[in-house]
Amino acid sequence: MILTINGGSSSIKFALFEPGTSPEKVCYGQLTRVGTNGTRFTVNSEVKSVPVTATTYEGAIGYLVSWLEENIQFSDVKAIGHRIVHGMQYTEPCLITAELLKDLTTISAYDPDHLPYEILLIEGFKKNHLDISQYACFDTAFHKDMPQVAKLLPIPRRFDKLGIHRYGFHGLSYQYLMQELELLAGKQIAHGRIIIAHLGNGASLAAIKHGKSIDTSMGFTPDSGVPMSTRPGDLDPGVAWFMMQSEHLNPKQFNHLISCESGLLGISETSGDMHDLLQLEGTDIRAAEAVSLFCYQVKKWIGSFAAVLGGLDTIIFTGGIGENSPSIRARICEGMGFLGIEINDECNHQNADFISATNGVSIRVMHTDEEMMIAKLVYDMINIPVKEKQNIKDIHHA
Numbered sequence: 001m002i003l004t005i006n007g008g009s010s011s012i013k014f015a016l017f018e019p020g021t022s023p024e025k026v027c028y029g030q031l032t033r034v035g036t037n038g039t040r041f042t043v044n045s046e047v048k049s050v051p052v053t054a055t056t057y058e059g060a061i062g063y064l065v066s067w068l069e070e071n072i073q074f075s076d077v078k079a080i081g082h083r084i085v086h087g088m089q090y091t092e093p094c095l096i097t098a099e100l101l102k103d104l105t106t107i108s109a110y111d112p113d114h115l116p117y118e119i120l121l122i123e124g125f126k127k128n129h130l131d132i133s134q135y136a137c138f139d140t141a142f143h144k145d146m147p148q149v150a151k152l153l154p155i156p157r158r159f160d161k162l163g164i165h166r167y168g169f170h171g172l173s174y175q176y177l178m179q180e181l182e183l184l185a186g187k188q189i190a191h192g193r194i195i196i197a198h199l200g201n202g203a204s205l206a207a208i209k210h211g212k213s214i215d216t217s218m219g220f221t222p223d224s225g226v227p228m229s230t231r232p233g234d235l236d237p238g239v240a241w242f243m244m245q246s247e248h249l250n251p252k253q254f255n256h257l258i259s260c261e262s263g264l265l266g267i268s269e270t271s272g273d274m275h276d277l278l279q280l281e282g283t284d285i286r287a288a289e290a291v292s293l294f295c296y297q298v299k300k301w302i303g304s305f306a307a308v309l310g311g312l313d314t315i316i317f318t319g320g321i322g323e324n325s326p327s328i329r330a331r332i333c334e335g336m337g338f339l340g341i342e343i344n345d346e347c348n349h350q351n352a353d354f355i356s357a358t359n360g361v362s363i364r365v366m367h368t369d370e371e372m373m374i375a376k377l378v379y380d381m382i383n384i385p386v387k388e389k390q391n392i393k394d395i396h397h398a
Contacts (some may be wrong), residue, residue, distance in 0.1 A: 001026075001076050003068070004374040006083040007121045009113045010034050012064060015371035016072060023375040027072070041067075043316030057117055061124035062163040069128070079136045080125055081378035083172060083370055085114040085222065088163050093377045096122055096134040104136075111221060113259050135381055137374045142171030143206070143213040150215045168216035170198045174206050175365055176373035177316055180259035189362070195305050197298060198368065199328070200319035201229035201272070205298065207305035215299050215308050223258055226297045227290075229272035232262040233297060274321050274328065295331040302332070306339055312361050315341065318368045326351060328398045333363070 013030040016024040029043035031054070039055045041048040041063075070110040080250065082096070088107050101122065122134055134177035174196055182190035203226050207215040217233075218223030227233040233316045235258075244254050248381035263271030267290040270280060274294070278398070280287035305392065306312045317329055326348045333343045335390040340360025348355040356363040 001072075002081060002131070002375045002378050003077050004081045004083075004371040004378075005116045005121055005125070006370055006374070007114075009043040010036075012060060012121065013371065014064065014068070015375070016077075017372075017375040017379075019379060021214060022377060023290065023372065025372065025375075028138065028371065030063060031060050038263055050186055057120060058124075061121055065128050074129060074132070077129075077132055079378050079382050080129075080132055081374040082118060082122060082134060082136055083139065083374055084118055084136045085139045085169060086167070087136075088112040088167070090136070090138050090142040091141050093135055093137045093141070093381055094127055095381075096136050101135060114222070133382070135378050137172060137377050139169045139170075139171040140167040142175045143168035143216055145212050146214060146216070151351045152193065166216070166219040166221055168204070168213065169208065169218045169222045170202070170204050170206070171213075172370040172373045173198050173318065173368040175209070177318060178208065178211060179367060181314070181364075185362075189314065193306075193309040193311050195302055195309070195312060195333075196316045197302070197320065197322055198319045199298065199317065199322035199325075201395075202231070202322070203228045203294075203298070203319065205301045206306060207308050209309055215305060226301060227267070228263045229274075229311070230260050230263045230265045232258060232266070248312055260316055264294060267293060274325060278325070278327060291328075291331075295328060298332045301338065302338070302341075312341070313337060314362045314364065316364045316366050318366050323365055323367055324351065329355070329363075329365070 001019075002017045004015045004017065011030055011032045011034060013028075015028040016026050018026055027044060031039065031050070032040045034057055035055065036046065037055060039050050041050045041054070051063065052258070053059045086107060088110075090100075100395065101119065104119055108119065123133070125134060144167070146168065150336070153160070155164065177196055178190060181194075193208050196206050196208065198204050198206075203223055204216060204218045204222075205226070206213050206217075212348055223231045223233075225233050240254070240258075243249065243257065249257065263272055264274070264277060268277055268280070268284070268287045270284065270287060271277060271384055274291070277287045277291050281291050302315070317323065321328055329348055330343055330345070333341050340358070342357040342360060343355050343363060344357040351365060353366070354364055355361070
């Protein structure tokens with residue numbers, strides 16, 4: 001079996017897969033609100049009690065490892081696959097070695113909201129299960145073949161030599177969706193002109209042609225692009241300088257302001273959660289403006305990517321907002337009939353898989369599964385043959 005780990009700054013998702021022509025997910029769960037008193041643990045959608053010691057990130061890792069040891073046969077786990085958000089020079093999944101960990105530690109300052117926690121997770125499993133190989137699957141890898149013009153940042157060349165350029169993220173999600181699209185619609189559709197809008201607490205868009213990423217909204221870090229739950233998206237450098245000067249912020253404080261206090265939360269002053277904002281917008285102008293800004297910016301990125309692609313064949317909405325919010329999808333697509341983008345209101349309201357109103361641009365709603373993509377990549381790397389399912393404990397009722 002393969003164990004996948006997807007760690008964020010305040011959450012840890014895991015899933016267990018058995019081998020087959022397509023890996024089968026036999027168990028999944030997540031710890032959320034890690035670092036607060038409201039830490040929550042769910043397994044196969046069933047809520048579990050969490051001890052006070054699990055409220056810190058290190059404590060949550062220890063608790064998760066112990067829970068897994070008690071509820072699965074670790075002797076059957078052949079490898080652990082990790083989602084690593086920022087890979088920089090690493091463009092393919094690879095075995096986690098001491099050298100890789102050293103490199104990730106070196107660049108962790110570039111992505112302080114993800115990499116330090118992902119490193120803690122790797123080390124936590126290594127400490128308890130040194131005999132199990134661990135593999136890194138990089139979110140940036142999907143975008144590695146973007147044209148140079150899409151990667152360049154307009155800053156002095158000496159920074160480009162240090163690896164400072166546009167990388168793009170959500171790559172595991174995009175890779176999974178492209179594979180699914182080919183299965184659903186065929187190779188010809190999957191090799192057309194596609195925009196994927198991965199809209200959740202973190203949000204990005206990718207322009208894809210001939211099955212490859214040719215541009216994406218996020219850049220050197222996941223803070224850029226469209227406004228997100230607590231991240232600003234693209235920001236005038238002069239505004240950043242003014243904010244630091246006016247509030248006397250050091251780099252660490254500024255990063256917290258940008259990563260945790262900005263975006264939809266900053267605009268609304270109440271919540272960065274789109275579900276909350278949609279409930280509040282009727283009575284709170286700040287919430288209404290946050291929702292409007294989000295939809296407006298996503299609309300702009302779709303328009304710009306349609307120009308980059310030389311036209312548009314397919315739009316895919318995914319992520320927590322993209323998959324579950326008919327209202328947001330409708331607002332984003334409103335007024336874009338000139339590009340052939342029109343939504344069928346009834347299908348959209350029902351969260352149907354296919355929500356196009358015309359024979360123009362195909363508009364799809366697709367569920368993404370980063371853990372499944374990690375499992376597929378790891379199985380490919382270790383070349384586990386298809387075999388009969390192994391016996392595991394009844395995890396759901398553990």
